[in-house]
Amino acid sequence: MKETLLKIKQEAFSMLEKDDLNIEEVRIKYLGKKGELTSVLRMMGQLSAEERPIMGQLANQVRNEIEEKIAQLTEVQKAKELEKSLVSERLDVTAPGNVRKIGKLHPLTQVQRKMEDIFIGMGFSIAEGPEVEYDYYNFQALNIPQNHPARDTQDTFYITENILLRSQTSPVQARVMEKTQPPIRIISPGRVYRSDEVDGSHSPLFHQLEGLVVDKGITMGNLRGMLETFAKTMFGEKTRIRFRPHHFPFTEPSAEVDVSCFVCGGKGCRLCKGEGWIEILGAGMVHPNVLRTCGIDPEVYSGFAFGMGIERITMCQYGIDDMRLLYENNIKFLEQF
Ligand code: PHE
Numbered sequence: 001m002k003e004t005l006l007k008i009k010q011e012a013f014s015m016l017e018k019d020d021l022n023i024e025e026v027r028i029k030y031l032g033k034k035g036e037l038t039s040v041l042r043m044m045g046q047l048s049a050e051e052r053p054i055m056g057q058l059a060n061q062v063r064n065e066i067e068e069k070i071a072q073l074t075e076v077q078k079a080k081e082l083e084k085s086l087v088s089e090r091l092d093v094t095a096p097g098n099v100r101k102i103g104k105l106h107p108l109t110q111v112q113r114k115m116e117d118i119f120i121g122m123g124f125s126i127a128e129g130p131e132v133e134y135d136y137y138n139f140q141a142l143n144i145p146q147n148h149p150a151r152d153t154q155d156t157f158y159i160t161e162n163i164l165l166r167s168q169t170s171p172v173q174a175r176v177m178e179k180t181q182p183p184i185r186i187i188s189p190g191r192v193y194r195s196d197e198v199d200g201s202h203s204p205l206f207h208q209l210e211g212l213v214v215d216k217g218i219t220m221g222n223l224r225g226m227l228e229t230f231a232k233t234m235f236g237e238k239t240r241i242r243f244r245p246h247h248f249p250f251t252e253p254s255a256e257v258d259v260s261c262f263v264c265g266g267k268g269c270r271l272c273k274g275e276g277w278i279e280i281l282g283a284g285m286v287h288p289n290v291l292r293t294c295g296i297d298p299e300v301y302s303g304f305a306f307g308m309g310i311e312r313i314t315m316c317q318y319g320i321d322d323m324r325l326l327y328e329n330n331i332k333f334l335e336q337f
Contacts, residue, residue, distance in 0.1 A: 129172035137171035165193035169210035177294035214303030251284025281308035
């Protein structure tokens with residue numbers, strides 16, 4: 001038995017010295033429940049009483065030596081593995097990160113925000129109104145009674161006879177005046193709808209920005225000065241504006257307002273179609289009927305209003321010649337702005 005034990009020890013140790021060492025395999029082979037040392041120990045019972053303690057002691061010694069060696073090698077192996085992972089998993093904190101692509105605002109939103117900023121800078125605040133609107137606010141309160149011919153140019157989508165998709169942002173004027181006594185100084189950007197066929201310059205859904213100022217002693221001079229400041233900030237310091245007489249039922253007098261072409265400066269080019277001027281908005285002094293209908297005394301107060309298309313201003317600013325491009329959601333197109 002002594003030889004067997006010494007042989008086991010020798011074998012185990014030589015196995016533990018191999019290059020392709022698998023420690024767990026050695027442990028199971030010699031020390032495991034069905035291992036070689038264990039089966040030798042099972043045979044102890046067959047020994048004589050004198051031999052038993054001697055062999056027992058030797059067996060324990062062999063076991064301890066193998067266990068110790070295994071523990072030692074396990075430590076060494078662990079240290080090697082740690083060393084290896086420190087090298088292979090090292091992070092280069094100076095390596096450039098992965099650039100994550102983030103989206104950006106739609107050009108219409110960018111232009112709308114720029115316009116809002118300009119007016120907020122002039123003391124305006126933002127008012128909102130519903131896109132699903134009463135005929136009353138969209139037309140009647142704005143001095144456009146049933147069967148008025150001005151309704152033809154703003155045909156829209158009707159939900160019932162009295163409820164429609166607003167065809168302009170002007171109903172917000174009426175809603176604000178109804179609730180607030182002057183001084184009033186608001187802008188109202190938002191979606192509007194008209195039953196127009198889609199083409200390069202028309203869409204059944206588009207955006208406007210409305211403005212309204214009501215106070216004592218407001219004149220057309222105030223309107224002009226304010227619009228000039230807006231145009232210069234929006235399109236550049238050299239921009240001039242001009243008023244052309246026009247008609248809107250809810251303003252009197254009314255005007256269409258042009259800005260000098262910011263590409264050619266007024267000489268005439270492709271953008272302004274040789275005109276030197278680009279029409280950007282409608283405006284005028286709030287009609288006394290509208291003030292009265294909304295509970296404001298036209299003998300005490302006067303005001304001006306204006307409304308412009310956000311698509312139109314966006315197209316001018318970026319030289320976009322087809323309005324459909326703004327709605328097609330083509331990333332290649334939108335990324336440019
Ligand atoms: N609401 C008018 C339109 O859509 C524009 C406008 C607004 C004109 C305010 C005058 C005053 O054409």
